Amino acid sequence: MNVRTLCLAILSRGDTTGYEIRKQSVDGRFSHFVDASFGSIYPALARLEADGLVTSRQEAQAGKPDRKIYSISETGRAEFAASLLQPPRQDIFRSEFLLVAMFAELAGPAAVARAIALRTKQIEQERNHLMSISDEKPSASVDWVCRYGIACMEGSLAYLTNNKERLMAIAAGADTLTETPLETSAAE
Amino acid sequence: MNVRTLCLAILSRGDTTGYEIRKQSVDGRFSHFVDASFGSIYPALARLEADGLVTSRQEAQAGKPDRKIYSISETGRAEFAASLLQPPRQDIFRSEFLLVAMFAELAGPAAVARAIALRTKQIEQERNHLMSISDEKPSASVDWVCRYGIACMEGSLAYLTNNKERLMAIAAGADTLTETPLETSAAE
């Protein structure tokens, strides 16, 4: 999904500013769709307004800079609804942790232990974050999505804790970087 | 991770061609790292060779076009090993399916049902694919990664089957597109 659709999705829940949209996409409810930065959000909102899918109004604030509040238009809402109707693309999962795991022998026990510890902490954080959203009594659909995420996090957490010793053993089996048991070119 | 590192990772397992690297990154063991296309792999390999991290040799084939077989050099192997030592970045998970789920009321029961069916099928395919790799008796670390993936797939599959009726009920609660119970601007 692109930033344009992300903006429409967030605006369909209520009016906000570009600044808020970025926060939502980085650590809010929308962090599993696109990780957009200012440099992409502001131009996207400008184009969306030029296309008539959103409208904006300026609001002065005491002490703080002016806010530019965007609202979705009927056309915008229709375009977003239409985009929901076409079949969703494959989920994307990319993991540098799994790369380290896959090359555990090359990385060595120290790096693998660090990677497992880091990943475990991140998964726990993610799970706790989803739990806190779920506790705030969001809409039924948001809650459904949160619980899906929690189930996934707990599944991978369980595998990690139950199998970390095995990965450590694999890593210890051939501590490369000091001594390299791999042939220079295996498929020669 | 970028295509450059992907190429080093694959070449560290043995010599291959750009064509094979793409296949590996699209549906092979490396599909959870980067989804690279020819347009990025061939230039990456050329730069890698210019930097002295890989070497290549041409091989003529009867009937088929020539193959350019790349081998990783000691320098290349060292650079890849070094990249494994720095702490892995956060896993990335992006799901258009979850976007549809999050806006189930707006999408309506038909689109939600289609999305669930599609996602279920994709997860099953992914799980079966990982199982077939695991059955081929790969190296211990590859097997560890496969089983991790299988555990994740089975976790989300379980949630999906156990909770799809609830999501369908949410979607049915307000079948938008025909009648729209949402206010034009909620946060006005």
Next chain:
DNA sequence: TAGGCCATGTAACCGGTTACATGATTAG
């Protein structure tokens, strides 16, 4: 005979990130 697989490569494009510019307020 049409399309898919093998195989390499280039060029145009595009969707994003990073860094910069600006500036007031508030918390440590």
Next chain:
DNA sequence: CTAATCATGTAACCGGTTACATGGCCTA
């Protein structure tokens, strides 16, 4: 006094994708 937060925006860059060029072999 410094750093962070609020708030908007631009410009340079970059890492990728898409489409194109080329061409023989094999299968339906």
